[in-house]
Amino acid sequence: MTVSTNVIDEGRQLVISIKERFDFSLHQEFRDAYSHYDKPDTTYILDLSQTDYMDSSALGMILLLKDHVEMNAGQLIISKPSETVNKILEIAQFHRLITIE
Amino acid sequence: MAKNQMFALVVDDSQTQCKVLTVLLEEEGYQVIVANDGATGVERYIKHQPDLVLMDINMPVMNGFDAARKIKQLSGEGNLAPLIFITSMDSDEAFINSVDAGGDGILVRPFSPPVFKAKIKSIQRISNLYQQVKNLQQEQQSDAELAEKMMSEVIEARNFALDKVSVIKKAATIFSGDIQLTALCPNGDVNVLLGDFTGHGLRSSIGAIPVAETFRAMTKKGFSILEIVAQLNKQLHNLLPSDLFFAACFACISEHEKSAYIFNAGMPDGYIISTTGQIKYRLPSNHPPLGILKTLLPDAQLSIYDTSDDDRLVFISDGIIEARNEQGQLFGVERFEKAATAGAAQNAIVNNVNNSLQDFCHNMPQEDDISLVDIPCTGWQSSAQTSKVVIPQSINNDDMYDDANPSWSWSMELTGASLKTVNPIPLVMNQVNEIEGAGEHWHNLYTILTELFVNALDHGVLGLSSSLKDSAQGFSQYFNERTKRLESLTTGFVSIALRYYPFDRGGKMVVVIRDSGTGFEILDVIRDNSVAVESGASLSGRGIELVNQLCDTLEYQNAGATVTASYVWHLPS
Numbered sequence: 001m002t003v004s005t006n007v008i009d010e011g012r013q014l015v016i017s018i019k020e021r022f023d024f025s026l027h028q029e030f031r032d033a034y035s036h037y038d039k040p041d042t043t044y045i046l047d048l049s050q051t052d053y054m055d056s057s058a059l060g061m062i063l064l065l066k067d068h069v070e071m072n073a074g075q076l077i078i079s080k081p082s083e084t085v086n087k088i089l090e091i092a093q094f095h096r097l098i099t100i101e
Numbered sequence: 102m103a104k105n106q107m108f109a110l111v112v113d114d115s116q117t118q119c120k121v122l123t124v125l126l127e128e129e130g131y132q133v134i135v136a137n138d139g140a141t142g143v144e145r146y147i148k149h150q151p152d153l154v155l156m157d158i159n160m161p162v163m164n165g166f167d168a169a170r171k172i173k174q175l176s177g178e179g180n181l182a183p184l185i186f187i188t189s190m191d192s193d194e195a196f197i198n199s200v201d202a203g204g205d206g207i208l209v210r211p212f213s214p215p216v217f218k219a220k221i222k223s224i225q226r227i228s229n230l231y232q233q234v235k236n237l238q239q240e241q242q243s244d245a246e247l248a249e250k251m252m253s254e255v256i257e258a259r260n261f262a263l264d265k266v267s268v269i270k271k272a273a274t275i276f277s278g279d280i281q282l283t284a285l286c287p288n289g290d291v292n293v294l295l296g297d298f299t300g301h302g303l304r305s306s307i308g309a310i311p312v313a314e315t316f317r318a319m320t321k322k323g324f325s326i327l328e329i330v331a332q333l334n335k336q337l338h339n340l341l342p343s344d345l346f347f348a349a350c351f352a353c354i355s356e357h358e359k360s361a362y363i364f365n366a367g368m369p370d371g372y373i374i375s376t377t378g379q380i381k382y383r384l385p386s387n388h389p390p391l392g393i394l395k396t397l398l399p400d401a402q403l404s405i406y407d408t409s410d411d412d413r414l415v416f417i418s419d420g421i422i423e424a425r426n427e428q429g430q431l432f433g434v435e436r437f438e439k440a441a442t443a444g445a446a447q448n449a450i451v452n453n454v455n456n457s458l459q460d461f462c463h464n465m466p467q468e469d470d471i472s473l474v475d476i477p478c479t480g481w482q483s484s485a486q487t488s489k490v491v492i493p494q495s496i497n498n499d500d501m502y503d504d505a506n507p508s509w510s511w512s513m514e515l516t517g518a519s520l521k522t523v524n525p526i527p528l529v530m531n532q533v534n535e536i537e538g539a540g541e542h543w544h545n546l547y548t549i550l551t552e553l554f555v556n557a558l559d560h561g562v563l564g565l566s567s568s569l570k571d572s573a574q575g576f577s578q579y580f581n582e583r584t585k586r587l588e589s590l591t592t593g594f595v596s597i598a599l600r601y602y603p604f605d606r607g608g609k610m611v612v613v614i615r616d617s618g619t620g621f622e623i624l625d626v627i628r629d630n631s632v633a634v635e636s637g638a639s640l641s642g643r644g645i646e647l648v649n650q651l652c653d654t655l656e657y658q659n660a661g662a663t664v665t666a667s668y669v670w671h672l673p674s
Contacts, residue, residue, distance in 0.1 A: 055469075056297075056299045056348070056419070057299055057344070059299070059346075059390075060299050060343075060344030060345060060346065061344060063343050063344055063346070063393060064343055064344045067343050090386075091348075091367060091368070091369060091386045091419075092348065092367045092386070092389055092390055093366075093367060093386055093387065093388055093389040094389065096388075096389055096398060097389055097393065097394070
């Protein structure tokens with residue numbers, strides 16, 4: 001599976017990890033990873049440490065995740081983006097919108 | 102589907118079988134063509150292009166499987182040409198072989214006439230569906246081609262100075278999600294936009310039309326780049342779903358200020374490159390793409406870069422640096438910069454980048470839209486002036502007018518907080534255009550109004566000293582201080598009044614701008630400026646000097662808190 005999820009800290013954290021390419025082909029899979037999760041006060045961690053490539057539609061998908069998180073009064077953190085991915089996040093200035101660690 | 106007469110081809114070496122099938126098919130409304138061996142069957146298929154083929158398996162010259170393969174090959178991918186095998190071999194093998202050969206169905210003898218007819222109907226249903234999909238596909242293709250034609254004609258053909266701007270534009274699909282715009286400002290500056298909607302194809306270019314309209318209309322009315330960016334952001338935020346957005350870089354190239362004002366929202370670095378092939382500045386993204394946030398970030402501002410003669414401004418979309426070769430390597434920033442700077446020295450940035458990109462990618466299919474815009478930072482004024490009217494040194498005696506009785510007058514006053522939020526110049530220009538119509542001669546009026554208003558606001562109301570701008574460092578200090586003072590502004594005013602006097606061929610506009618400041622030593626400033634401007638040393642004061650050149654008369658009263666400018670133009674006879 002390219003998209004994997006992991007619930008930790010007694011359900012207070014949902015970790016979504018993406019392997020290899022993060023692009024439009026993951027649209028449905030990515031949405032399925034979080035859409036059923038509606039527990040308030042959850043921290044959503046998007047782990048991009050193993051993502052080697054990301055395109056602009058992936059940025060769009062992250063924005064949809066952000067909408068979902070905000071609707072459920074949660075918090076979104078992008079975790080350890082790889083160098084290539086970080087470059088793309090930087091060009092899009094996503095650190096102004098989302099916490100990146 | 103709408104064909105009146107359906108044709109069926111029966112291929113069977115038994116005359117009796119052919120007759121039986123012909124009768125049944127005729128009852129179903131088909132006109133029947135018969136062949137007695139596989140080879141003849143293929144020939145007849147080519148000649149008559151039937152809607153249905155019935156094929157025996159064991160035949161002389163060419164058996165049914167081979168004939169079926171030929172027919173399927175001939176009809177190609179775009180055509181179903183439904184084909185049914187008719188056989189007495191009731192084995193798994195016969196069934197599998199017939200499907201392998203391209204058969205769409207198999208009927209095993211003996212069968213009753215109703216079963217045969219039912220089979221024909223079911224095959225025909227699939228064939229109809231197939232045809233429908235094909236028609237839809239063709240329709241979509243021609244729609245997309247039409248839309249593409251409209252887009253490029255409506256949007257990009259109306260760009261300003263197409264002859265001076267070099268571009269690369271290659272769409273990944275018919276439709277490009279990239280958009281390139283240029284437009285002329287009322288004061289002769291040039292506004293440029295290179296943008297990239299998320300994804301590509303029709304879905305992503307849907308926003309291009311409102312973007313182009315807004316960009317052009319606001320540029321024409323004299324709004325600043327930042328105001329245009331803010332408006333586009335708002336518009337796209339309302340228009341686009343959350344996962345669609347618009348990365349774009351903007352530039353306002355001001356030849357008379359020798360500067361470029363840049364706003365880069367989510368695009369790769371832009372460049373200012375000298376003719377010697379040096380990268381003078383990289384112009385990095387400093388704001389998220391447009392359409393994501395409801396309003397621009399509070400610290401959003403333009404970056405100002407000084408330009409000199411023959412510098413080129415280059416914007417690119419990510420399609421260039423992310424283009425891949427057969428080994429899966431990216432073209433990358435380094436290769437791009439090398440090609441662009443080498444090209445700059447030969448005045449052929451576009452060609453050089455294009456060639457380098459082609460050498461690198463060979464015949465790899467293009468994954469994303471590729472765009473590049475290459476624009477000179479000079480050479481605009483001469484082109485604008487060819488269509489501009491000449492300002493006479495003095496007023497002709499024929500042009501008698503009554504100073505006391507203008508044809509019309511109009512005024513507005515902005516106070517305190519409204520000075521923070523309202524840019525009055527587009528409003529004023531709008532009034533002028535509404536009453537007197539549009540015209541080239543208003544370009545100069547726009548410049549005069551802008552410079553005088555900014556002076557009144559900055560030096561009068563906000564009390565900023567222009568000497569701050571004397572160094573490049575002070576420039577940004579000046580703008581920071583300006584933003585700070587403007588933010589806390591609650592009192593003060595600037596009033597703008599116009600009086601218009603028509604001539605036979607031309608006219609005079611008297612502009613009076615008053616501010617609530619205490620004035621300044623205007624003579625000293627002008628004297629200092631003209632010395633500094635002549636020696637090319639001063640970064641400030643270009644504005645007043647320019648206004649002075651454009652105006653017939655320019656007078657300061659109230660120690661500089663009131664300025665009266667009179668602008669005269671003659672239309673060419």
